[in-house]
Amino acid sequence: MTASDDPSTQSATPTIISVDAMGGDLGPAAVVAGVALSASGNPNIGFILHGPEETLKPLVAKRQIGNRVEIRHATGVVAMTEKPSQVMRRGQDTSMWSAITSVREGEAAVAVSCGNTGALMAVSMIRLRKLPGINRPAIACLWPARNPGGFNVMLDVGADIRAEAQDLLQYALMGASYARNGLGLARPRIGLLNVGTEESKGHAELKAANELISAGAEAARFEYVGFVEGGDIPSDRVDVIVTDGFTGNIALKTGEGTASLIRDFLYEAFKATLLSRVAALLAYPSLRRLTKRIDPRQVNGGVFLGLNGTVVKSHGSADATGISAAIKLAAQLGQTGFNERLAARVASAVASGQDGPIQDNKNKNGSGK
């Protein structure tokens, strides 16, 4: 009855990652450096690199990764400021479009891009289409957390600013699949983000979603812990935090901003006196460990869920380390056949009626129950 989305079997053939070389803040040189870093650490990955051939060829040659990389020529670049509608109209010659097309055509398992989120989601939606039964795709991110694996998953962090109860249930299903395949958790704990943990709290959609997710937990083999609060996001109470894209985006950026503030305060504290500078020198290995643990580059990569193909959105400002982390995540998801498992899971939920449209006439893209 229940589809398997456990990553129990892994293939030994190389996993091909489709990389959009353009559109990042640091330009194609940083992307190629990230590909090189990733290639040297992971012999089992191959790359299709999308962008202007005359730009990419020398960069690839310089990094000596010509044998691992196929360059796919695309002249256009999606600018950071470009609106999705503009990209839809005249974006077909861009590296972003080309990178997504490689996933659509089955040449690559997963696509990675540093380009602008709105445009990337729009191109992904039109090229890959939504999975049957999914109303709103979502973007999932990883959070440093207290639980054993060191990370939680949160979704949606910005694919859509709205979410009905039914969408939040789908996020729970997709988040559970992601936690199984991305974090290796057999029975992930799901929480629904709210302003309090009592059942009486929050908007009407949240109360409806609370009941839907609770009812679906058994069949979809996750544990539902109920409402969680902002303070629980980095906790070990929960593995997957479900929320709408508006709230999730604010929470994500607030968390990043807070971490960056404390990092700066820490540097200032250590620079304050001669004694503290000496201490900083002695503490260097420990501080490095800490910095690495909370370094946003290490958890770089928002994953687009709910499409016929997986897309990893890297931070626009990602450097080689950040891009390499995004590629690593993409490869891991590609190797476990994540998206096929996710699709099977959603299809199974739809078939069993867990995920069908219920008392929700706003849900125009209702599942095929």
Place this chain on the structure above:
Amino acid sequence: MTASDDPSTQSATPTIISVDAMGGDLGPAAVVAGVALSASGNPNIGFILHGPEETLKPLVAKRQIGNRVEIRHATGVVAMTEKPSQVMRRGQDTSMWSAITSVREGEAAVAVSCGNTGALMAVSMIRLRKLPGINRPAIACLWPARNPGGFNVMLDVGADIRAEAQDLLQYALMGASYARNGLGLARPRIGLLNVGTEESKGHAELKAANELISAGAEAARFEYVGFVEGGDIPSDRVDVIVTDGFTGNIALKTGEGTASLIRDFLYEAFKATLLSRVAALLAYPSLRRLTKRIDPRQVNGGVFLGLNGTVVKSHGSADATGISAAIKLAAQLGQTGFNERLAARVASAVASGQDGPIQDNKNKNGSGK
């Protein structure tokens, strides 16, 4: 035309703070310890302490603050788990009710309570009533930030889970007053929290609020910086962050949770090796400075805005240091005559039509324009 809410004149007569001794997680002993700490540091504050006389008398005697404190006997206690509706029905004998009544009767300038937020807001609303022209009161909190004063203000962080465009404009006006009186900023910079800074982003209410606040900035003498993102909350781009109570509450708790996670990771990093322990010893003064800068106890106190009287909500888990910080904030607001200035500012905005109900038939409590 514009009412003054600048704290230019300060009175020399003692400021009386009404303190609810009950309802905190650590019990009345911690509250009385906080009062004592505050009394020793601020000769210009007097206290009315609310709770069971037989409990409070020995605690006050032990701290030798009998000459600074008047005990007001109240037998009932509002429990942390109690719903606002329960408190409304049978809460009139409680220390919380009594503490708010002292502000209502003009005996005290400001009330401080560690009690449960929902109950405290309900009691404050019914006893103090909303300021003329205010539809939804708000809770404002302080955030450690990069700007010169070290703090930003954010509101609403949880008085109400909904906010219309008109409410968000009122939050901007109230937040500007709070920044003038609480942070001493003559012309605070106001930002509206959203998922991007482009004008096209966000919900319809946010777009409407963006226009309303922009139009009201000149007359209310604040600078409007437009939309800000989660990452800007601790920045020096903005002094007051305006948002609805659902989003604000999630952001606040996410920020606190992130800070607490990093603090724990920092301790772990320093405990890891012998060398790092030595380093920690040398770095102790610097680390203490850092810890103090991000210590939530130092910024303890959510301020209820938009009522006929000021109420400071302390964290339920506050210890003596936290309670003393909340009292200090309360005294500062009391000394500047903050609430009268805020009321004048709101009245002026209403009179000039900035704050009148516009195309908003849901706004049942429309201002008296």
